[in-house]
Amino acid sequence: MATLDELKRKVDDLISRHKKVSEAKAKRQGELEAKKAELVALGEEIQAAGFDPRKLKEQRDEAHEQLESLIEAFERELVEVEEALTSFEQE
Numbered sequence: 001m002a003t004l005d006e007l008k009r010k011v012d013d014l015i016s017r018h019k020k021v022s023e024a025k026a027k028r029q030g031e032l033e034a035k036k037a038e039l040v041a042l043g044e045e046i047q048a049a050g051f052d053p054r055k056l057k058e059q060r061d062e063a064h065e066q067l068e069s070l071i072e073a074f075e076r077e078l079v080e081v082e083e084a085l086t087s088f089e090q091e
Contacts, residue, residue, distance in 0.1 A: 002010070046053045 043053045046056060051059050
């Protein structure tokens, strides 16, 4: 059977460990809340930019394809202008 001092030390140890665990839990909970707030803000920013956060990858791929098409069209038009200028300068 444990003595009163041994029981007191055991209780003090348990209280100390409980306090450490509670502090760690509170810290992690605070970090989690901060991350949640970041995600909410990011979602709002994405929506404000005119995108749907759930379809972001799909919309990114579409925007990429549109950009490539616009670049190709610009290049074609630029080649035509360059050819016209070269032809004009040769006359």
